[in-house]
Amino acid sequence: MRNMKLLLAGALALAGSTVLASAEEVTLNVWTIDREEDPGYMYVMAKEFQKLHPEVKFNIKHVEFADWANDITRAVATGTAPDVAYVDNPNTPFLSSKGALLDISPYIKDSKVVDPSKIFPGPLSTVTWDGKIYGLPRGSNTIALYYNKDMFKAAGLDPDKPPQTWDELYETAKKLTDPSKNVYGLAFSANANEEGTFQFLPWIQSSGGNFDKVNGPGAVKALELWQKIIDEKLASPDTLIRGQYDSFATFNAQNAAMAISGPWELPRMSKDAKFDVGITLLPIPEAGAKRASALGEGNNVIFAKTKHPKEAYAYLEYMYSQMPRVWNEFGFVPSYPVEVKDPKWPAEYAVFVESMKYAAARGPSPDWAKISKAISTAIQQALTHQTDAQTALNTAQTTIEGIVNK
Amino acid sequence: MSALFRGLRDGHGFDALLALLALVYLLTFSAFPLVYNIVMSFQEVDMFSMADLVRPFVGLANYKTLFASPDFWPILRNTALFVLLSIVFQLAIGFGLALFMQQDFPGATYLRGLFLAAWIMPALVVGAVWKWIFAGDFGVLNYFLQQLGLVGSKVFWLSDPAISLYSVTIANIWLGIPFNMILLSVGLAGIPKDMYEAAALDGANALQRFWHMTLPMMRSTLGAVISLGIIFTLQQFDLFASLTQGGPANASNVAQYWSWQLSFQTYDIASGSAVSCLMLGFVIVVAVIYVRSTRHEHRA
Numbered sequence: 273m274r275n276m277k278l279l280l281a282g283a284l285a286l287a288g289s290t291v292l293a294s295a296e297e298v299t300l301n302v303w304t305i306d307r308e309e310d311p312g313y314m315y316v317m318a319k320e321f322q323k324l325h326p327e328v329k330f331n332i333k334h335v336e337f338a339d340w341a342n343d344i345t346r347a348v349a350t351g352t353a354p355d356v357a358y359v360d361n362p363n364t365p366f367l368s369s370k371g372a373l374l375d376i377s378p379y380i381k382d383s384k385v386v387d388p389s390k391i392f393p394g395p396l397s398t399v400t401w402d403g404k405i406y407g408l409p410r411g412s413n414t415i416a417l418y419y420n421k422d423m424f425k426a427a428g429l430d431p432d433k434p435p436q437t438w439d440e441l442y443e444t445a446k447k448l449t450d451p452s453k454n455v456y457g458l459a460f461s462a463n464a465n466e467e468g469t470f471q472f473l474p475w476i477q478s479s480g481g482n483f484d485k486v487n488g489p490g491a492v493k494a495l496e497l498w499q500k501i502i503d504e505k506l507a508s509p510d511t512l513i514r515g516q517y518d519s520f521a522t523f524n525a526q527n528a529a530m531a532i533s534g535p536w537e538l539p540r541m542s543k544d545a546k547f548d549v550g551i552t553l554l555p556i557p558e559a560g561a562k563r564a565s566a567l568g569e570g571n572n573v574i575f576a577k578t579k580h581p582k583e584a585y586a587y588l589e590y591m592y593s594q595m596p597r598v599w600n601e602f603g604f605v606p607s608y609p610v611e612v613k614d615p616k617w618p619a620e621y622a623v624f625v626e627s628m629k630y631a632a633a634r635g636p637s638p639d640w641a642k643i644s645k646a647i648s649t650a651i652q653q654a655l656t657h658q659t660d661a662q663t664a665l666n667t668a669q670t671t672i673e674g675i676v677n678k
Numbered sequence: 679m680s681a682l683f684r685g686l687r688d689g690h691g692f693d694a695l696l697a698l699l700a701l702v703y704l705l706t707f708s709a710f711p712l713v714y715n716i717v718m719s720f721q722e723v724d725m726f727s728m729a730d731l732v733r734p735f736v737g738l739a740n741y742k743t744l745f746a747s748p749d750f751w752p753i754l755r756n757t758a759l760f761v762l763l764s765i766v767f768q769l770a771i772g773f774g775l776a777l778f779m780q781q782d783f784p785g786a787t788y789l790r791g792l793f794l795a796a797w798i799m800p801a802l803v804v805g806a807v808w809k810w811i812f813a814g815d816f817g818v819l820n821y822f823l824q825q826l827g828l829v830g831s832k833v834f835w836l837s838d839p840a841i842s843l844y845s846v847t848i849a850n851i852w853l854g855i856p857f858n859m860i861l862l863s864v865g866l867a868g869i870p871k872d873m874y875e876a877a878a879l880d881g882a883n884a885l886q887r888f889w890h891m892t893l894p895m896m897r898s899t900l901g902a903v904i905s906l907g908i909i910f911t912l913q914q915f916d917l918f919a920s921l922t923q924g925g926p927a928n929a930s931n932v933a934q935y936w937s938w939q940l941s942f943q944t945y946d947i948a949s950g951s952a953v954s955c956l957m958l959g960f961v962i963v964v965a966v967i968y969v970r971s972t973r974h975e976h977r978a
Contacts, residue, residue: 341725341942341945342942345725345726345728345945346728346729348725348726349725349726349727349728349729349730350729366725370725370726372726454815454816463923463925464923464924464925464926464927464928465923465943508814508815509814509834509837509838510813510814510815510834510836510837511837512837512925512926512927513836513837513842513922513923513925513926522815527815527816641943641944641945642944642945642946645943645944649927649928652925652926652927652928653927655926655927656839656926656927656929658839658927
């Protein structure tokens, strides 16, 4: 019923809202990491929005993800920021706290389309700063455990019973590892960048910790497990320098029996993986423990200096109303509960939507980059045995406290 | 500058204009960023004050933070090792190849050109190729070493903290050999052949000829090659970015990559500038030593 209401609200927005009555021509500058071709989310949305509001023109610029932080800060500093942009979710608090983004809470108050209480807590926390809302999630993603059912069968494991706890994950990985066939039990990413933190944070969160409490006994146990998995070569030692994309390629090539990654891999997997795939929620410390999952994807925001806040907000609202389409057309998990008609990869969709309920944000903190670095440094120090897991996480904790309490 | 005004006065207007353009170019794209970077290293800078000129001065605070960082000494050691090993091997192998290419044999010029092919390749491309060679699980290098029975189990060239720095160094040595070879070849070509013939007649053997004739004659060339080598090696960024990202756990991190990490990964721009200022200081020392040594030579 709630979904129906949302869909109805979306349809209302589609029919053309009354907000933009003036016929004056307006051009919105939009920055996005999307590419115009395939699947080009913000381009598609702009085209559709323009049909409803012909007076609004768009000037869309593609920015490489790696250059984004660089370019946007330079633009903000020199007063040439766009009107609307995509922002990666952990970077949103940084920009909100610096006053670079427009507080859209007043607009939301009058909106028939946006109801923040419906947005999943993870994505909502990334756009919230100091009680105000600075953007709308355009979709989300999260991670889960993919596994090769054929390999499960060959190893005498039940393909319908994937590992649910950390111990089971270790045992299963051990059974599936076969050096003579160049097969590792598990593939994941523990590199020194954001991806390492992204993959490890849920392990901390499901054991009761968080980004500002990383050295609890559960977190130490998790890091020791990662250590054991690398030491016993149940995952490739190259896990330390591999991002998620490269790691998952080894799963598709059947050189890893299980892999931790997100829904963005589904299009590639459906082409490359020549085996029966299963998927399950990220394993938890022990049966009954709290669930957690990483939160990816980003937000649509409006920059504070925009001259057309109304039009910009209407565009944001339109994109928000199209959430029921994002899974099938763009590969994002919806950020609030919607009905997806005939979802592609239905089994995976069910797992990721379930997982979204537990997906916790990185942060929020305006100093996320430094906190993330402290966590990934601890991971790498422990995995290379420069220190033990407890010491590495203690060091990270001290660093993080210095940042958070400054 | 005075030459410039003289040029204007003498009616060499076009020449002067060209010189002026070059000067403007240098001031804009070399001098200004250099000075800006030095100033930034003494200020408090965040992402939003990056483009401002007026920022709070913090004295040596940024440098103090650097020296206090647990990463500082390991990265300094890595940088020194990377530069030293790169220079020694690039020079030794480059010199050997240059001497070899000095011989007249069919295809010598062609082969020399072929060596240059490696040099003109962008370092990022070279990095991508070496990443395949060094890959632990399915890398070419491990395949050959295992086929030859030289290693038992796979070597994780890039993710084993004990060797990752050496792996990047090997890739960099490979990248630098052609440059060394070409410069040294030119130097060798400048030594008159009849001197060797005379020495040979006097009974000097090949080793003696190399030690007492080639090396002294090559002194200034060697000086230039080493100085340029140090500067180029300290600029090597792409190989680190493409092969290890300084990892695992900083095992292959060097100053130039660290500076970038500080500035653009954790937005600690002031510390990043401080690192590059320290490197600038070192490069100036190298340059001064080189210039002084060549001046000495001219006087002699």
